[in-house]
Amino acid sequence: MSTDSLEFQEEKAKPITGQAVSVNMLKGGVGKSLLALNLADRLSQHGHDVLFMDLDPNGHITESLGYHDVFEDPTHDLTNIVIHEYGEFDEYIFPTGWEWDFVPASVKLSTLESELSDNSITLLKKNFTQPLLNDGKYDYIIMDGGGEWSHIAKAAYGAAGRTIIPIPPGDMNRAGFKRTYKRVVDKMPEQMDFKILAIVPNMISEYLKHDKADRRLIESLNHSEQFSRYLPSFARIPSEDWDAIDAGEMDPPKPGLRKNSTLENALEEENMPFGRYLEKQDSVSQNDRKTLNHLDELVRIVEQEGVANE
Numbered sequence: 425m426s427t428d429s430l431e432f433q434e435e436k437a438k439p440i441t442g443q444a445v446s447v448n449m450l451k452g453g454v455g456k457s458l459l460a461l462n463l464a465d466r467l468s469q470h471g472h473d474v475l476f477m478d479l480d481p482n483g484h485i486t487e488s489l490g491y492h493d494v495f496e497d498p499t500h501d502l503t504n505i506v507i508h509e510y511g512e513f514d515e516y517i518f519p520t521g522w523e524w525d526f527v528p529a530s531v532k533l534s535t536l537e538s539e540l541s542d543n544s545i546t547l548l549k550k551n552f553t554q555p556l557l558n559d560g561k562y563d564y565i566i567m568d569g570g571g572e573w574s575h576i577a578k579a580a581y582g583a584a585g586r587t588i589i590p591i592p593p594g595d596m597n598r599a600g601f602k603r604t605y606k607r608v609v610d611k612m613p614e615q616m617d618f619k620i621l622a623i624v625p626n627m628i629s630e631y632l633k634h635d636k637a638d639r640r641l642i643e644s645l646n647h648s649e650q651f652s653r654y655l656p657s658f659a660r661i662p663s664e665d666w667d668a669i670d671a672g673e674m675d676p677p678k679p680g681l682r683k684n685s686t687l688e689n690a691l692e693e694e695n696m697p698f699g700r701y702l703e704k705q706d707s708v709s710q711n712d713r714k715t716l717n718h719l720d721e722l723v724r725i726v727e728q729e730g731v732a733n734e
């Protein structure tokens with residue numbers, strides 16, 4: 425891009441609101457919870473009304489954010505409203521100190537799991553997410569759907585219709601991604617208009633010049649006819665650059681969402697979204713700023729219903 429083009433104030437396209445997004449992948453430990461929480465928080469920071477739903481029976485985010493009592497509360501049971509259409513939305517929705525609302529997970533997600541069936545893929549949408557979006561109460565609903573192929577995960581996919589898929593390097597994660605694609609994305613009924621919004625290479629730590637799993641992931645996604653279109657700009661490497669990288673003619677780029685200890689500590693130690701943690705620091709490192717920018721690119725991708733492909 426020439427520097428001249430930066431001088432023109434680009435008109436920002438109007439955000440497409442009224443969407444639910446599940447951050448999902450049928451594999452544990454890939455960054456679903458971390459990404460979902462931070463996406464919800466950044467969307468809210470960009471002025472949107474956001475609801476975050478923890479639909480993972482393990483309740484990672486619910487526990488991290490300090491909703492332990494709700495997690496253990498047998499009356500916090502989404503089955504009532506999702507299956508039996510009984511009760512008020514507000515009974516399940518808790519405010520947070522960050523201007524977005526939260527539906528914590530609870531031990532009762534196991535009841536919801538057993539009462540949902542293969543045919544109930546649209547129930548969560550019909551009885552919970554869609555009315556809230558239609559009311560205009562929320563611009564976006566973000567879901568952490570867990571890593572198992574369960575009825576709840578299916579319902580989350582069905583309720584969302586849009587997904588963001590984090591994928592770290594390594595063969596197990598690649599297998600998890602293939603599983604996700606085959607079992608979920610490919611199988612969605614056509615009328616659901618299901619869309620991948622973005623594939624996010626996550627926890628990248630190596631320079632690309634090394635022949636390591638990190639490079640194999642970034643290179644194969646960039647070369648994939650099927651999947652490269654879902655890569656955010658921070659994960660893209662133009663095909664002509666690979667030769668230059670190998671010839672040592674350019675500084676090795678650092679694509680993807682990097683493995684970032686501040687990002688991890690904000691959630692696991694400080695129990696807060698990354699952006700809110702950074703706000704409280706006296707200074708912010710360049711790496712952390714870059715990571716925040718990447719999260720904000722995901723916000724734009726959600727607002728525009730996908731990666732902008734020229």
Ligand SMILES: Nc1ncnc2c1ncn2[C@@H]1O[C@H](COP(=O)(O)OP(=O)(O)OP(=O)(O)O)[C@@H](O)[C@H]1O
Binds near residue numbers: 451459
């Ligand atoms: N880019 C990153 N940099 C550093 N740490 C990360 C990054 N992404 C995720 N993590 C950390 O990796 C671990 C796994 O991430 P997370 O819990 O979000 O994965 P998950 O897919 O939700 O796992 P599960 O399937 O168990 O629910 C967590 O400790 C998280 O803080």
Ligand SMILES: [Mg+2]
Binds near residue numbers: 456457458480568570
């Ligand atoms: Mg999780």
